Amino acid sequence: MKKLSWITVCFAVVLAVLLAGVPANAAKTIKVGIVDCYSGPASTYTNDVRDAFKLAVDKINADGGVLGRKIEFTTRDSKFKVDIGLSAAKELIMRENVDILMGTINSSLALAISQLAKKEKIPFLVTFSKSAKITGAKGHRYVFSFTENSAMAGKAGAAGLAKKPYTKYWIAGDDYEYGHAIADGVWNNLKKMKPGVKLLGQSWWKVGEPDFTPYITAILAAKPDAVIIATGGRDCVPFLKAAKTTGFNEKVPFYMHTATELSTLKPLGLNAPEGVIGTSNYFFYYPETKENRAFVDKFKAAYNRYPAVGAVYGFMAADFIKKAYEKAGKINTEKFINALEGLTVSTPVGEVTMRAYDHQAMLPMFMGTTKKAKGYDFLIATDIVIIPGKEVMPSIKEIKKARGK
């Protein structure tokens, strides 16, 4: 009996706390809720998204906001866990009454929130997840992607590699969704663009693989012309380390999607391997335009570091939000979505259009080769080739097929 009365007391206290915590509804702002992973290895990417978004939002608010309203944003840490992220997203929708959701780097969580966004009719702007399913097979009216995805990376990689003289390939990568998606994307497109290519074999390692040496030696034994490495996130750094140690990059040229990214190259300092081919949506030193330089200066002044690729996603998302509301002329979700479809915004990487059919931002891709450069204590990408957004996007026919139409 006594213990049960204690349960009531506890529940009553809890309920009181809960009800007291209901925020007062200030209707005069546009509320953006960001759910992303700010703990663990992935946070090196997500912090840039948030910081650049904040930079852009502060500027917009200082200039008087959007349609007279200020943009307000709040973040939740998902800790790379789907359940925590999903309940945070629900909290943002139901309790904070956000107008827009943003995030996340975890594909599984992005797909889960996308499903929720569809049910709740809240726009969800994806800022780092690379899963092609988000705007592909599982796309819908309420989800938008502001980042390249594995299908686009595949096309870009293939487009770049098709111009090179290699014919015999080996594929190796992280044995999970992302790795396989990148590998399939590159390979299927490469076969189409250059029918003579041959696949000698493949090898797959687990995420967090402690030692890449055995894989590298197996690949070398097969003597391919070039290798496609489909690894991402935190495994990029140790793989490049192993490539340098074993002299892999000197024996065989290899392509690795995010090899040239700042988050990968900066920790390695001058010990990164040279001559690695990589693709990325952004380099702070390229394109050498006025817009990009202004953005880099602003970011560096605010945070005392160079912006990595995530910064462009965050910065761009804020601009898209502003322009879309202005085009809609009203703070209304459905009108916002209609306005966002097909909208073009000028960004540090040039003009970017949000494709109306699948809600995928048509971002250009930059392919370059790692090299030491004067003035930097880490390697940068050189001989950069631009692969325009139009070329890397999956065709609408492919999207329709993926959606089963």
Place this chain on the structure above:
Amino acid sequence: MFSGLTNRRTLGFCIVFFILLLFLPLFLPRFYIYLLALIFVTGLLATSLNLVLGFGGMYQFHHAVFYGVGAYAFALFSKKTGLSPWLGYILAPAIAALVGMVMGLITVRLSKLYFGMLQLSLGSLVWAIVFRWYSFTGGDDGIHGISVPDMISSTTGSYYFTLIVTTVCLILMYMIVNSPFGRTFQGIRDNPERTEAVGVDVKRHQLAGLVIASAFAGVAGSLFATVEECAFPDLLFWTLSLELIIMCLLGGWFIFMGPMLGSAIIVILRTFVGIYTEYWTLILGIVLMLLILFLPEGVLGYFQEKFSKSKNAALVEN
């Protein structure tokens, strides 16, 4: 432990409490209804763990596996077969119990820490399979957009459904704990040698306990899939299992409702601390540390002890 009178009063109290919960959706904002449903699911899971941990004294270090298996069984059933999702609610505990039995058959021979570590490694094996088997489980992306019966797909609908299922499961578990089987089970915890000497088959009882706990964890898994409409490999990861043990400890693991309270505290803290800071794990760590140092019997256990002391004092005075 309970006299007839308090027993009746407890029952009355529970009914009043249940009715109160039934009326909550009428005036509580939607998010809190969802949060309560989440608490029921997590609480049911923690209570099922406590069957073996608190009442059986077995170091079940990887209980989350059965939760995940239940959620996946439900998700895959409604995704792949196209039969009525209601059947999934029967299938989920059945599959979880089956997995629990297979693992139990292997592990139950070992004692204490060895038992726990073997559960952990077997559970990690199941996790690895779920994580890797793309064509069937969807790999690390998981399964999204599970079709739930329309009746219970809204926030309020899923709240009522979890409330009722959780209540039924709690009653069942309470009956099990207080049955002759349950008493033997607790006897094994307190003194395995003596129980064995009396002629009880200790291992068989422990196996049965494991299977029952797994089945209830499977129910919790199917409820999670109902509330969140997705399933993913995190549900089977070992860190979740340790968090469950924390919930049991927090509430008090010698008390039936302890884990329920523990999970309510953890879920609420996690949600609301997470609003203000990214350092939720730091706070959880410190709370846990203080708890072990100062409140090893858990919150409910602490109050119960306080009360029984004052009651005893009162009796002496009279």
Place this chain on the structure above:
Amino acid sequence: MEFASNITIAAIFQQVLVGLSRTTILFIVASGLSLVLGVLRIPNVAHGSLYMIGAFLAYTIATLFGGGTAGFWLALIIAPLGVALISFIAERGLFCHLYEREHLMLLLFTFSFTLVFGDLVKLVWGSDYRSLSAPVFMQGSFSIFDLPFPRYNLFLLVIGPLVALGLWFLTNKTKIGKIARAAAVDREMVGAVGINVSRVFAAVFVIGCFLAGLGGALVAPTQNITQGMDHAIIIEAFLIVIIGGLGNMWGALLGALIFGLTDSMGILLWPQFAIVFPYIAVIIVLLFRPKGLLKSTW
């Protein structure tokens, strides 16, 4: 499956060497865990966090001294000592009050340290990836049967036996080692003889944690130093200790060998499911030897 066609003697030989250098790291980490588990009866989940802190400290120290050869050696010595200092404070401040508690409580208590250390690392070192370079003469690789083998891995192969030898000396030839072994078997007895058990326990705890820090510092040049390193290693270390026999140092060595070699052979034979090979090895061992391969002190 294409990999299967590449199984040659040279490949197997190289794979064994790679497996052995992995074994070194696993052994150093697991032996520390086993020591604490055997003597103090603490299942220290925070061991993985100390390993992670060891790696981060090694990075910071090496960078502080300019990242050269001298910096590397200093890091290798100071980082584990720093970890030992942290563990000393934790032991004297908190753990020494809890020795009589149940194992489950101790396990949860160390888990709370894992949670705290995880966030502290995030606070101190931030979220960027870190990388530490081996000294110049250890960079690059040798050629063995025409296959490259990293020089640093060879260094690990030398360090492994040295640590094992040092541990053997410590437990068998020194007074503190002998007392610790006696205390592992019968705590009261040792106390009754008039020896300050508490001090011995503190020493053993600190040595165990030192080994975690050493493992972290040694692994730093081959890996990406990031948050989350703790979760990756701790389960493996526990399983190694369990299959070897709780508290048995040679058991930890044997367990590490089984783990390192099944993993590297799994990569060669069936890369798609290499991740499950060590788990299966554990299950097989425990099915036939439920108390581990070698004699446990428990």
